[in-house]
Amino acid sequence: MTHQFPPLSPEQKKALSDIAQRIVASGKGILAADESVGTMGNRLQRINVENTEENRRAFREILFSSDASINQSIGGVIFFHETLYQKDSSGKPFPALIKEKGIVVGIKASTCTAPLAGTNGETTIQGLDGLAERCAQYKKDGADFGKWRAVLKITSTTPSQLAIQENANTLARYASICQQHGLVPIVEPEILPDGDHDLQRCQYVTEKVLAAVYKALNDHHVYLEGTLLKPNMVTAGHSCPKKYTPQDVAVATVTTLLRTVPAAVPGICFLSGGQSEEEASVNLNAMNQSPLPKPWKLTFSYGRALQASALAAWVGKSENKKAAQEAFRKRAQINSLACRGQYVVSGKTDTAAMQSLFTASYTY
Amino acid sequence: MTHQYPALTAEQKKELSDIALRIVAPGKGILAADESVGHMAKRLNQIGVENTEENRRLYRQILFSADSRVKKCIGGVIFFHETMYQKADDGTPFVQMIKDKGIVVGIKVDKGVVPLAGTDGETTTQGLDGLSERCAQYKKDGADFAKWRCVLKISDNTPSALAIMENANVLARYASICQQNGIVPIVEPEILPDGDHDLKRCQYVTEKVLAAVYKALSDHHVYLEGTLLKPNMVTPGHSCPTKYSPEEIAMATVTALRRTVPPAVPGVTFLSGGQSEEEASINLNAINTCPLMRPWALTFSYGRALQASALNAWRGQKDNATAATEEFVKRAEVNGLAALGKYEGSGDDSGAAGQSLYVANHAY
Numbered sequence: 001m002t003h004q005f006p007p008l009s010p011e012q013k014k015a016l017s018d019i020a021q022r023i024v025a026s027g028k029g030i031l032a033a034d035e036s037v038g039t040m041g042n043r044l045q046r047i048n049v050e051n052t053e054e055n056r057r058a059f060r061e062i063l064f065s066s067d068a069s070i071n072q073s074i075g076g077v078i079f080f081h082e083t084l085y086q087k088d089s090s091g092k093p094f095p096a097l098i099k100e101k102g103i104v105v106g107i108k109a110s111t112c113t114a115p116l117a118g119t120n121g122e123t124t125i126q127g128l129d130g131l132a133e134r135c136a137q138y139k140k141d142g143a144d145f146g147k148w149r150a151v152l153k154i155t156s157t158t159p160s161q162l163a164i165q166e167n168a169n170t171l172a173r174y175a176s177i178c179q180q181h182g183l184v185p186i187v188e189p190e191i192l193p194d195g196d197h198d199l200q201r202c203q204y205v206t207e208k209v210l211a212a213v214y215k216a217l218n219d220h221h222v223y224l225e226g227t228l229l230k231p232n233m234v235t236a237g238h239s240c241p242k243k244y245t246p247q248d249v250a251v252a253t254v255t256t257l258l259r260t261v262p263a264a265v266p267g268i269c270f271l272s273g274g275q276s277e278e279e280a281s282v283n284l285n286a287m288n289q290s291p292l293p294k295p296w297k298l299t300f301s302y303g304r305a306l307q308a309s310a311l312a313a314w315v316g317k318s319e320n321k322k323a324a325q326e327a328f329r330k331r332a333q334i335n336s337l338a339c340r341g342q343y344v345v346s347g348k349t350d351t352a353a354m355q356s357l358f359t360a361s362y363t364y
Numbered sequence: 365m366t367h368q369y370p371a372l373t374a375e376q377k378k379e380l381s382d383i384a385l386r387i388v389a390p391g392k393g394i395l396a397a398d399e400s401v402g403h404m405a406k407r408l409n410q411i412g413v414e415n416t417e418e419n420r421r422l423y424r425q426i427l428f429s430a431d432s433r434v435k436k437c438i439g440g441v442i443f444f445h446e447t448m449y450q451k452a453d454d455g456t457p458f459v460q461m462i463k464d465k466g467i468v469v470g471i472k473v474d475k476g477v478v479p480l481a482g483t484d485g486e487t488t489t490q491g492l493d494g495l496s497e498r499c500a501q502y503k504k505d506g507a508d509f510a511k512w513r514c515v516l517k518i519s520d521n522t523p524s525a526l527a528i529m530e531n532a533n534v535l536a537r538y539a540s541i542c543q544q545n546g547i548v549p550i551v552e553p554e555i556l557p558d559g560d561h562d563l564k565r566c567q568y569v570t571e572k573v574l575a576a577v578y579k580a581l582s583d584h585h586v587y588l589e590g591t592l593l594k595p596n597m598v599t600p601g602h603s604c605p606t607k608y609s610p611e612e613i614a615m616a617t618v619t620a621l622r623r624t625v626p627p628a629v630p631g632v633t634f635l636s637g638g639q640s641e642e643e644a645s646i647n648l649n650a651i652n653t654c655p656l657m658r659p660w661a662l663t664f665s666y667g668r669a670l671q672a673s674a675l676n677a678w679r680g681q682k683d684n685a686t687a688a689t690e691e692f693v694k695r696a697e698v699n700g701l702a703a704l705g706k707y708e709g710s711g712d713d714s715g716a717a718g719q720s721l722y723v724a725n726h727a728y
Contacts, residue, residue, distance in 0.1 A: 002523060004568040014726040159366060204368040211582035218575035224623050225725075258628040259588050263659045264619070295627050295659040 007221050008179060016226025017266070019144045019184045023104050023228065024267030027336045028075030029300035030186075032271075033060060033307070034108035034147065036080055043307075049316035057086045062314060062324050063307070064094055068101045070329060073336035076104040078147050078186075078301070084138070095142035106145040106186065107138045109174060113151060122163040125150050125170055128177070135181035145184040147230065147301075148174040152191045154205050154237065159191070168212040172220035179223055186269065186301070188230035189213050193273050195237030199244050203234045203252045210260035224264040230301050231257075232273050233283055246286035253283075254292045267297035272305035277331055278345075280305035281338045288341030299339040306331050371585045372543060380590025381630070383508045383548045387468050387592065388631030391700045392439030393664035394550075396635075397427055397671075398472035398511065400444055407671075413680035421450045426678055426688045427671070428452070428461045433693050437700025440468040442511050442550075442665070448502070459506040470509040470550065471502045473538070477515055486527040488534055489514045495538065499545035509548040511594065511665075512538045516555045518569050518601065523555070528576045536580035543590055550633065550665070552594035553577050557637045559601030563608050567598045567616045567728065574624035588628040594665050595621075597634050597647055610650035611722045618654045618662075619728040627659035634662070636669035641695055642710055644669035645702045652705030655722055663703040670695050 008016070023030065035043060040059075041051040049055055060083050077098050084107060087093050095105045109131065113123035125148065135146065150167035152159040167189060175185035189209050191202065210231065217224065234252040236244055257268060272280040280302055287298050300306075309327035314320045337343040372380070387394065399407060404423075405415040413419055424447050430438075441462050448471060451457050462469050473495065477487035489512065499510065514531035516523040531553060539549035553573050555566065574595065581588065598616040600608055621632060634651075636644040644666055651662050664670075673695060678688035701707040 002518060002521065002565075002569055004564065010724075010727045014724075017726060154366060157366065200368065201366075205366055208582065211579060215575055215579040218571065218624070255628070259626050260582070261626065262623050263625075263627050263657060264622040293627060293659055295657055 007176070008223055012179075012182065013223055013226060015182060016179060016184050016223060019104060020226055020228055020266045023076040023145065023184070024269065024297040024299050025075055026297075027340055028073060029302070029335055029339055030076040030078060030106070030269050031063065031074050031306055031332070032078045032147075032301050032303035033063060033083065034078040034080040035303060037082065043311060044316075047311050047315045053082070055316065056082070058318070059311070059314065060086065060094065061088050062321050063310065063328055064088070064097045066325050066329055070332055071101045071103050073332040074103055076106050076145060078106040078108055079143070080108055084141060084143070093142075099142060104144050105142050106147055107143040108149075109135070109146040109178065110148040116163060116166060119160050119163055120155065120157050122153065122158055122160060123151055124163070124166045128170065128173055131174065131177045132181065135178055135183050139182050143183060145186060145228070146174070146178045147186040147188060149188040149190055152189065152205075152209060154191060154195050154197050154201060159205060159209065164209055164212045168209070168216035171213060172216035172222060175217060175222045175227060176220045179226055184226055184228060185222075186228045186230050187213060187217070188271065190271055190273065191232050193232065193235055193238050196239040196241070197237040198240050198242055199234065199236045199248060199252050202236060203256050206232065206234050206256045207259055210256065214260060214262060224262055225266060227265060229261060229265055229268045230271055231268065233270050238274065246282045247290070249283050250286035250290045251292065254287055254290050254294065254298075257296070258292065261296065263295035265296050267299060269299050269301035272300070272302045275305060277305045277308050281331070281334045281343055282345060284335065285338035285341055285343040288339055297339070300335045302335065306335065371540065372587055376543070376546065377587055377590060379546060380543055380548050380587060383468060384590055384592055384630045387440040387509060387548070388633065388661040388663055389439055390661070391704050392437055393666070393699055393703050394440040394442060394470070394633050395427065395438055395670055395696070396442045396511075396665050396667035397424060397447065398442040398444045399667065400476075401446065407675060408680075411675055411679045417446070419680065420446070423675070423678065424450065424458060425452050426674060426685050427692050428458055430689050430693050430696070432465065434696050435465050435467070437696045438465075438467050440470050440509060442470040442472055443507070444472055448505060448507070463506060468509060469507050470511055471507040472512075473498060473502070473510045473542075474512040480527060480530060483524055483527060484519065484522050486517065486522055486524060487515055488527070488530045492534065492537055492541070495541045496545060499542055499547050503546050507547060509550060509592070510542050511550040511552060513552040513554060516553065516569075516573060518555060518559050518561050518565060523569065523573065528573055532573070532576040532580035535577060536584035536586060539581060539586045539591060540584045543587055548590055548592065549586075550592045550594050551577060551581070552635065554635055554637070555596050557596065557599055557602050560603040560605070561601040562604050562606055563598065563600045563612060563616050566600060567620050570596065570598050570620045571623055574620065578624060578626060588626055589630060591629060593625060593629055593632045594635055595632065596637055597651070599637070602638065610646050611654075613647050614650035614654040615656070615722055615725060616728055617651055618656045618658060619725060621660075622656060622658075625660065629660050631661035631663060633665035636664070636666045639669055641669045641672050645695075645698050645707055646709055648699060649702035649705055649707040649709070652703060656725060661703070664699045666699065670699065
């Protein structure tokens with residue numbers, strides 16, 4: 001353990017670092033369009049659209065055929081496996097459509113959760129088997145980054161030491177394998193917002209989880225400059241009676257990150273986790289306005305919080321395509337301003353934007 | 365483990381954080397004057413002076429009678445236990461002399477290294493017994509920070525996992541106890557420069573050691589904003605045939621820290637190891653002009669590298685006292701500049717020429 005066996009050459013490191021920097025370049029964040037078939041089903045059901053492969057394709061086409069100027073706000077798009085091999089109406093593969101706008105293509109690499117026996121309903125994530133071969137193939141097929149989501153939950157007895165350590169370890173294994181194949185790993189240790197715990201409790205748990213994640217990444221010899229972190233913001237549980245301001249969330253979140261995330265990590269792309277579109281933007285903005293130091297970029301990797309309005313505008317009708325694209329473009333631009341702390345809340349209450357997107361015990 | 369039992373109140377945290385920030389205020393570093401009786405024997409023998417309590421007192425008096433010029437460049441002084449209770453010729457307690465200059469008083473609290481059975485000559489550090497009571501007393505007697513030194517060595521099969529884990533754990537216990545008593549812990553995991561290993565090897569080991577230290581500090585609920593780190597710079601071993609520039613040392617050191625030391629830590633105060641006075645200053649300066657982003661203060665906590673010239677000028681002669689003090693002040697000012705990246709070097713190692721010698725960070 002005292003001798004180094006370098007996992008990456010300087011060229012490999014530079015390639016990974018460059019990809020990561022491109023994704024989180026100033027004012028840019030990530031569109032998480034990697035909903036699994038089941039999760040897309042939930043989304044489509046809300047707008048009364050049938051969950052067919054064509055409908056999933058059609059909706060992603062709406063997002064991906066946005067005008068190229070979307071690349072001012074979007075640095076990366078995360079794909080689901082099915083979507084990576086779909087094409088637009090003119091026959092152009094979706095990855096090509098994204099890449100020609102100068103946006104980096106990513107792929108969800110984890111499969112699904114598996115229970116941890118002997119715990120209080122806790123889980124780990126599957127997907128390590130054959131991951132090296134899958135990564136090599138995804139890289140050939142246009143992907144430059146991967147995403148792996150681990151899930152933890154706060155209750156009176158969780159997350160347990162085992163859940164923290166096991167999820168941190170699988171995240172590190174995944175990250176190590178990705179880097180061997182030229183993919184930047186986005187490390188996502190999501191602590192669900194379910195529960196009635198307060199802000200302090202979420203902060204405490206997030207600090208412990210992130211400390212374990214970075215120790216595991218170090219143990220597994222992961223090159224931090226070629227990774228990104230996708231954490232939850234530090235917020236109170238959904239059923240917490242106490243209300244907190246965006247500034248409270250910002251200070252708790254940034255403090256947590258300062259205590260656990262090494263400065264070598266180029267960017268932190270928050271998940272929106274059930275927050276409404278507007279909430280997710282306002283909170284991100286508050287973080288970027290906070291006077292606390294921020295040695296990493298603080299940006300977004302939003303799924304629901306970037307797509308809710310677009311879905312509501314589309315409702316499955318092709319004649320609504322432009323309206324849906326405009327709704328998406330608007331949210332993307334707002335979040336781009338939020339990553340620079342420049343979002344001035346308009347005061348208009350856009351129903352879809354304000355609607356809480358919380359789904360209990362959110363799983364893919 | 366999911367519930368927090370806060371170790372410190374908000375007031376206690378603020379006090380610790382304020383002390384730490386005062387010590388590493390811009391342009392300031394630490395005078396490590398905490399040599400034990402045995403250690404002082406070596407220093408005094410080298411200049412032909414007998415190791416008596418009086419001579420040790422006279423020598424520290426030379427350092428502590430420095431004029432107000434040191435206020436700008438010395439933020440803290442580390443005392444040895446004996447020295448805490450000594451006085452100047454005019455009866456002024458040393459502690460008071462230091463505090464009157466607005467400098468924070470610190471105390472070495474460890475009790476030296478002891479062997480780890482079953483290892484290849486590795487050690488841990490003792491001193492935890494009764495540490496809480498000792499800290500409480502030192503706080504009453506004027507100390508606001510403490511220092512505890514752990515030692516690791518690079519050889520073919522060291523440092524071992526046990527040595528890293530045990531030393532990290534003992535450092536975290538010490539830190540936790542200090543904070544309970546209003547004392548800022550300086551955490552010192554020194555990796556000795558002995559050996560023929562190259563710069564990369566030292567960087568690798570330093571990263572592993574520091575990752576373990578910060579995981580242990582997190583596990584022990586230590587408040588990072590109220591701590592300081594005293595690491596070795598990343599350098600090749602003393603008998604390494606390859607020579608490296610200050611810029612290479614700076615890049616390797618800052619890279620290692622960026623990968624392991626959370627930005628919440630207010631300052632990193634390097635030990636000088638076996639470096640000469642000039643080497644220690646030049647390297648510190650290069651560290652502060654390194655093009656990588658540095659979220660903590662990077663300054664000095666030097667013993668030999670601040671005192672060598674002063675000792676030589678004194679040689680135990682009362683008449684030489686003023687000249688000796690002057691030598692110390694000179695080195696203190698030079699290191700104060702180095703902590704700001706403004707030291708031009710005594711010879712032709714000018715800062716501007718050095719800038720272009722930084723090797724691309726992907727090579728580290």
